[in-house]
Amino acid sequence: MSALNARILSAHAANDKKALADLYRQAARAAETLDSACFFATQAYIFALECNHELQIELFEFLKKHGREE
Amino acid sequence: MTQTTNLSSVRRPVSEANGLPNEHYINHDIFEEEKHALLFSNWAGLAVGADVPETGDAVPITFLGMPLLLIRDRSSRIRVFQNTCRHRGMILVETAQKIEGAIRCPYHSWCYATDGRLISTPHVGGPGKNTHKDIDRTTLGLTEIRTHIWRDVVWINVDGKAPPFEQAMKDAIQRWAEFEQPMHHGGADSRFDLTVKCNWKLAVENYCESYHLPWVHPGLNSYSRLEDHYNIESYNHYSGQGTLVYRQLEGENGARFPDFTGLSDKWQTAAEYLAIYPNVLLGVHRDHAFTILLIPDGPESTVEQVHLYYPSTSTDKALRSKNTAQWKDVFEEDIFVVEGMQRGRHGAQFDGGRFSPVMDAPTHCFHDWTAKNIQAHRAASHKSA
Numbered sequence: 001m002s003a004l005n006a007r008i009l010s011a012h013a014a015n016d017k018k019a020l021a022d023l024y025r026q027a028a029r030a031a032e033t034l035d036s037a038c039f040f041a042t043q044a045y046i047f048a049l050e051c052n053h054e055l056q057i058e059l060f061e062f063l064k065k066h067g068r069e070e
Numbered sequence: 071m072t073q074t075t076n077l078s079s080v081r082r083p084v085s086e087a088n089g090l091p092n093e094h095y096i097n098h099d100i101f102e103e104e105k106h107a108l109l110f111s112n113w114a115g116l117a118v119g120a121d122v123p124e125t126g127d128a129v130p131i132t133f134l135g136m137p138l139l140l141i142r143d144r145s146s147r148i149r150v151f152q153n154t155c156r157h158r159g160m161i162l163v164e165t166a167q168k169i170e171g172a173i174r175c176p177y178h179s180w181c182y183a184t185d186g187r188l189i190s191t192p193h194v195g196g197p198g199k200n201t202h203k204d205i206d207r208t209t210l211g212l213t214e215i216r217t218h219i220w221r222d223v224v225w226i227n228v229d230g231k232a233p234p235f236e237q238a239m240k241d242a243i244q245r246w247a248e249f250e251q252p253m254h255h256g257g258a259d260s261r262f263d264l265t266v267k268c269n270w271k272l273a274v275e276n277y278c279e280s281y282h283l284p285w286v287h288p289g290l291n292s293y294s295r296l297e298d299h300y301n302i303e304s305y306n307h308y309s310g311q312g313t314l315v316y317r318q319l320e321g322e323n324g325a326r327f328p329d330f331t332g333l334s335d336k337w338q339t340a341a342e343y344l345a346i347y348p349n350v351l352l353g354v355h356r357d358h359a360f361t362i363l364l365i366p367d368g369p370e371s372t373v374e375q376v377h378l379y380y381p382s383t384s385t386d387k388a389l390r391s392k393n394t395a396q397w398k399d400v401f402e403e404d405i406f407v408v409e410g411m412q413r414g415r416h417g418a419q420f421d422g423g424r425f426s427p428v429m430d431a432p433t434h435c436f437h438d439w440t441a442k443n444i445q446a447h448r449a450a451s452h453k454s455a
Binding site for chain 2: 035036037038039040041042043045046048049050051052053056063067068069070
């Protein structure tokens with residue numbers, strides 16, 4: 001298990017929405033394909049929306065740019 | 071076969087009428103019928119604005135089995151939604167909380183704004199694809215329940231067919247027009263719940279008449295005698311009682327609550343108590359007001375949610391607590407009565423009872439409204455069958 005994956009699981013266990021938005025964004029940046037990046041960016045975007053994290057704007061723009069959000 | 075009842079004798083003049091038949095207090099089919107005929111088709115009290123004082127505050131409430139979400143949205147407007155995701159029908163919010171950003175369904179994470187708009191549908195078109203041509207977000211917002219705020223009560227009309235609130239409640243609003251001014255919930259020391267083993271209607275009936283006061287509330291006799299009270303009846307709308315000798319509560323140093331502003335002389339010594347049909351009991355005095363929401367929990371159980379309000383945000387805590395305790399004592403004195411009437415309705419030969427033509431008109435007024443609404447509901451159901 002990668003260190004990032006372990007931190008994501010810990011954040012889920014702690015129900016830490018801000019950390020989840022941050023960590024899934026990191027996963028999106030490390031992804032090797034666009035589809036994989038959009039999957040992780042979606043995860044990050046949803047948690048950012050829920051906790052009103054400032055990352056929501058950047059994540060929305062990324063997803064919209066790739067036709068994944070409206 | 072669904073239970074039905076004969077209501078013809080209920081709608082006679084008070085001097086000839088019988089009260090509602092037993093089944094209206096103990097029967098599950100009739101309770102279900104009344105849920106639609108009385109509580110969903112009219113403006114019912116659900117909560118108070120003070121339950122969601124800040125933007126984003128959200129409280130899940132089960133009202134007559136229906137999962138609802140009370141929320142103060144980003145623009146500070148109080149809204150009520152069905153607490154049900156438009157995707158798979160999952161309950162959205164399980165506990166009272168502050169919504170910081172979006173309401174996220176815990177199942178597949180569809181997200182809603184606090185004003186109900188569906189704002190994201192993650193992976194709906196496949197992994198990482200959050201849109202689909204067949205998923206039109208503009209048609210999939212949260213189902214909103216028709217809502218109106220008056221006297222801090224969150225009134226809801228579940229079936230959406232009642233007349234506009236201002237029209238439906240016109241008489242009551244006019245009657246208390248002088249009290250259309252800011253009032254402030256006293257906070258944690260000014261709210262309490264009473265769970266009573268009775269049908270919700272018995273709490274209405276007991277509240278709206280003064281006939282019982284000298285027997286059930288003997289402490290009031292010293293200054294507020296039966297002859298100081300008057301009946302209030304507005305057929306089809308509300309009923310209640312008034313007193314001509316309201317006396318202000320005083321603290322140890324003689325301190326009193328401030329008055330509401332600009333009241334006419336009448337209110338120096340008067341107070342009034344209205345049962346606004348179906349399930350809201352209100353009281354006004356020169357220096358405070360209260361609200362009781364009757365939340366039915368089956369045919370034979372009701373939760374009474376009591377809230378006290380003041381003209382100012384800076385009232386004395388000790389005096390507020392004393393006032394809360396005083397009213398709690400009064401309302402607790404009524405419990406044996408409403409619970410006794412409930413048990414009495416298991417007497418199979420009880421015919422609904424006869425009214426005092428002089429003293430019981432407010433109760434008859436409520437029964438007449440109840441019977442009229444049920445008859446209309448039955449006629450509409452028969453027509454559509």
